[in-house]
Amino acid sequence: MTWLGDHLGDILGLTVRHIYLAGVPLILGLFIALPLGWLARRYKGLYPVLIIGTGLLYTIPSLALFIMLPFLLGTKILDPINVIIAMTIYTVALLVRTVADGLGSVPEEVNQSATAMGYQRVRRFMSVELPLAVPVISAGLRVAAVSNVSIVSVAALIGVEQLGSLFTDGFDRAFLEPIIVGVISCVALALLFDGAILGLTRLATPWQRAGEGSS
Amino acid sequence: MINRIFAWLTDGAHWQGYDGIAARLIEHLGYSLIAVLVAALIAIPLGLYIGHTGHGRFLVVNLAGAARAIPSLGLLLLAVLWLGPRFNGDIAFLLPAGLVLVVLAIPPILSGAYAGVEGVDPDARDAAKGMGMGGSQVLRHVELPCALPLIMSGIRAGTMQVIATATIAAVVGLGGLGRFLIDGLAVRDTPQTASGAILVALLALSVDMVLAMVQALIVSRGLTGRYKRVKTFDPDAGVTPPAPALQHVA
Amino acid sequence: MIRFDSVSKHYPDGTKAVDELTFEAPTGQITVLVGPSGCGKTTSLRMINRMIEPSGGRIWIDDQDTSTMDETELRRGIGYVIQHAGLFPHRTIVANIATVPRLLGWNRARAEARALELLERVGLPAGFARRYPAQLSGGEQQRVGVARALAADPPVMLMDEPFSAVDPVVREQLQDEFLRLQGDLGKTIVFVTHDIDEAIKLGDRVAVLRAGGHLAQLADPAYLLAHPVDDFVADFLGKDRGYRALSFQGSPAFSLTQEQTVPLGATPAQAAGAARDGWVLVVDASRRPLGWIESGRVKSPIKPEMLHRGGTVATVGGPLRNVLDAALSSPSRRGVMVDDEGAFVGTIRAHEVLAEIEERARPELEDQEARA
Numbered sequence: 001m002t003w004l005g006d007h008l009g010d011i012l013g014l015t016v017r018h019i020y021l022a023g024v025p026l027i028l029g030l031f032i033a034l035p036l037g038w039l040a041r042r043y044k045g046l047y048p049v050l051i052i053g054t055g056l057l058y059t060i061p062s063l064a065l066f067i068m069l070p071f072l073l074g075t076k077i078l079d080p081i082n083v084i085i086a087m088t089i090y091t092v093a094l095l096v097r098t099v100a101d102g103l104g105s106v107p108e109e110v111n112q113s114a115t116a117m118g119y120q121r122v123r124r125f126m127s128v129e130l131p132l133a134v135p136v137i138s139a140g141l142r143v144a145a146v147s148n149v150s151i152v153s154v155a156a157l158i159g160v161e162q163l164g165s166l167f168t169d170g171f172d173r174a175f176l177e178p179i180i181v182g183v184i185s186c187v188a189l190a191l192l193f194d195g196a197i198l199g200l201t202r203l204a205t206p207w208q209r210a211g212e213g214s215s
Numbered sequence: 216m217i218n219r220i221f222a223w224l225t226d227g228a229h230w231q232g233y234d235g236i237a238a239r240l241i242e243h244l245g246y247s248l249i250a251v252l253v254a255a256l257i258a259i260p261l262g263l264y265i266g267h268t269g270h271g272r273f274l275v276v277n278l279a280g281a282a283r284a285i286p287s288l289g290l291l292l293l294a295v296l297w298l299g300p301r302f303n304g305d306i307a308f309l310l311p312a313g314l315v316l317v318v319l320a321i322p323p324i325l326s327g328a329y330a331g332v333e334g335v336d337p338d339a340r341d342a343a344k345g346m347g348m349g350g351s352q353v354l355r356h357v358e359l360p361c362a363l364p365l366i367m368s369g370i371r372a373g374t375m376q377v378i379a380t381a382t383i384a385a386v387v388g389l390g391g392l393g394r395f396l397i398d399g400l401a402v403r404d405t406p407q408t409a410s411g412a413i414l415v416a417l418l419a420l421s422v423d424m425v426l427a428m429v430q431a432l433i434v435s436r437g438l439t440g441r442y443k444r445v446k447t448f449d450p451d452a453g454v455t456p457p458a459p460a461l462q463h464v465a
Numbered sequence: 466m467i468r469f470d471s472v473s474k475h476y477p478d479g480t481k482a483v484d485e486l487t488f489e490a491p492t493g494q495i496t497v498l499v500g501p502s503g504c505g506k507t508t509s510l511r512m513i514n515r516m517i518e519p520s521g522g523r524i525w526i527d528d529q530d531t532s533t534m535d536e537t538e539l540r541r542g543i544g545y546v547i548q549h550a551g552l553f554p555h556r557t558i559v560a561n562i563a564t565v566p567r568l569l570g571w572n573r574a575r576a577e578a579r580a581l582e583l584l585e586r587v588g589l590p591a592g593f594a595r596r597y598p599a600q601l602s603g604g605e606q607q608r609v610g611v612a613r614a615l616a617a618d619p620p621v622m623l624m625d626e627p628f629s630a631v632d633p634v635v636r637e638q639l640q641d642e643f644l645r646l647q648g649d650l651g652k653t654i655v656f657v658t659h660d661i662d663e664a665i666k667l668g669d670r671v672a673v674l675r676a677g678g679h680l681a682q683l684a685d686p687a688y689l690l691a692h693p694v695d696d697f698v699a700d701f702l703g704k705d706r707g708y709r710a711l712s713f714q715g716s717p718a719f720s721l722t723q724e725q726t727v728p729l730g731a732t733p734a735q736a737a738g739a740a741r742d743g744w745v746l747v748v749d750a751s752r753r754p755l756g757w758i759e760s761g762r763v764k765s766p767i768k769p770e771m772l773h774r775g776g777t778v779a780t781v782g783g784p785l786r787n788v789l790d791a792a793l794s795s796p797s798r799r800g801v802m803v804d805d806e807g808a809f810v811g812t813i814r815a816h817e818v819l820a821e822i823e824e825r826a827r828p829e830l831e832d833q834e835a836r837a
Contacts, residue, residue, distance in 0.1 A: 056420060056423075058375075059375050059419045059420055059423045060416045060419060060420070061375075061378060061379035061382050061415050061416065061419055062379060063379070063382050063383055063393070063396055063412070063415070064382065064396070064411075064412035064413070064415040064416045064419075065412075065416070067396060067400075067408055067409060067411075067412035068409065068412045068413065068416065071216060071217070071220070071409055143283065146280070146283045146284050147283050149284065149286075150283065150284060150285065150286045150287065153286040153288050153289060154286075154287070154288050154383060156288065157288070157383065157386065157397070157400065158400065163286075164286065164288055164289070166289075167286070167288050167289045167292045167293075168288075168292070168386075170292065170296070171292040171295075171296060171386070171387075174296060176293070176296055176297060179289055179292055179293045179296065180293065182286070182289050183285065183286060183289040183290065183293060186284070186285075186286045186289060187284045187285060187286075190283075190284035191284065194284075336549075336551065336554065338547055338548070338549045338550070338551030339551045339552065339553050339554065340551075341516070341547060341551055342545065342547060342550075342551030342552070342553075342610075342613075343551075343553070344516060344540070345514060345516060345540060345543075345545030345547070345623075346540060346541065346545060346564060346565050346568070346613075346614075347536075347537045347538070347539075347540035347541035347565070347568065348537075348568065349537060352568070356553075356564075357553055360553075360555040360556075361553075361554060361555055363555075434555075435554075435555030435556070435597070436597060437553075437554050437555045437556060437557070437597030437598060437599060438554055438555050440599060
């Protein structure tokens, strides 16, 4: 494992870039998906349109999307912004449905009583519906996070550096060690993302644990 | 640029020959079909069995999550580099690449089949047993048809995964539409790269739409909610006799 | 006849769901198992078709020990209806009903013809045949569930809270139609419910179970109401037992008071002429009672919406409870009695009904000696 020892610094750098390329789209995607999901929930006719539309986006293979975006956006093909945008699209595609279903999981009587207490629509969304939808949205976010980490590695093929670059480097030099280190790092990073979201969700939803331990 | 991509795509010469668009398209479909078929043959029976008996439930639940975390590019290159030298000729990359395609398609199909059976209304299952159906009859007459929507979702997700990974597999020498992307990138032939990307995206979209149509055909309308609106003539409507003020005690 | 012979169900963790249960469910009758949750009534029911295997004792159907029978054959000979119907969501209504005939190898045409016949039998329009369960209301689904259980004409029916998940109005309808259907078919039925009123209404015999699967009491409903064997059964039966017991006593040929009636559209003068103690009964062209009206308030020809809507009517010869209720609920204090066609025959006062009740021998008390 001398290769690993010699390249720890490089791997750390690639990991940071990987976190950036997979993490930023997660946050951007969530903020775009929240209003879209709310719209899909609020206007019944929009739901199928948004779900089918985002579903179609999700079918586009990542490599094809990475390559098409520069032409659609006029960016340079090596610009990491393409990867950020592609990953944001995938995140939104996954999360719109989750947000809509999460809001749908809020018991109707809770919404009714919030309205009866005089909550205005936006206020009610922010302080009642959204918090109660957090467990469902969080589950979707975890799926998006884990697959983002995995998909980002494909960007190595278009020359955007991150942990996936270890795969192509290793393959070009017919050298297994970088590939194995890369796969393990990717999986570890995915678990890290997953754990972080899980932890944040637990902090944000103390009522979810209210029943625990009493039985 | 758009014009150059359009020109590349509409150039008849690019469509013909062993490395033309038509041949690559058929290759891509062929790999994907075989991989999904093999994966389905393994995953559907296994998923039905696990859903029906409940044995090995934890396996499915964890497998689907874990599979998502594994980078497909890394797995692919690792398989070819590791297994390839043990074989000669085209098999050296065909077999490992095919194996990876199958392995990546299994988890979504498996969890779809499992979740489909698991989610069958327990009352329907109870009624089926109560009327004397044996285990395999319950599976065939009730669980399988009711699980079809989720089985089909699993197959669609698995197919998309396979089409995307087969594209990437051009890196290790596999044919298919991925060739245009990978070769185009290598020689900086932008129109070819972009055309390849468009073709791959169109292929994925079309295949998903075909599968969606198959799903609509084979899934019972009782499950999808897309029933014909039957307008029934109700002879009693509108001519209900006035209710007497005195209620008869039954 | 279904016979439980010291049947027990004990689980490995030590819980006793049913303990040494012995009783008979006679052929052609409805035997209701009733009790609070955890009394083992559903477990007992499901042991009959071996959805749950007993851990001790034997269950006999006629003179066959069910444990020696082939499971599939046993179940195909028993209709099974459960709380949420458990219809197959992917099959049309007609295909749902035809399930067991098809399993028995009937051809499609015959099975469907039978299914359509049953659809009508349970009071659903033929237009429902090609619909899917999701298109039906809960009550309609439950009717389909009953039709499906009847499809192969099994002599025995097991019903597990079949009417519990529908709203009270529909439930009463379903109960009435179920009794009518049973009147025609005469199946041997074991019926599980947690609702004592349903048990008393439907059961030829009612078995009250207590927690742990012990039989607290088994009797016909009238006897049960009159003689709860202990505090548990008495509490479970609830209040108004004396009044409810009157449901099971027929009324004699009361001598009824004749009334002058008026039709709809009668004038104030006609109403005043026919009224007694200020009230007059309005009837339709077939002399069916429509409602009472206070003659002093009639200022214009009588219209339906002016009628008092509080009273009930009772059929001559019907249960004493209905006769008494007709008198008690009448605004004029005169209970309206009708014949079998629903035509008005006369009125009766509560004290006359009570006098009859007071004088009457207590058949259920005599029963006790006979049974003791």
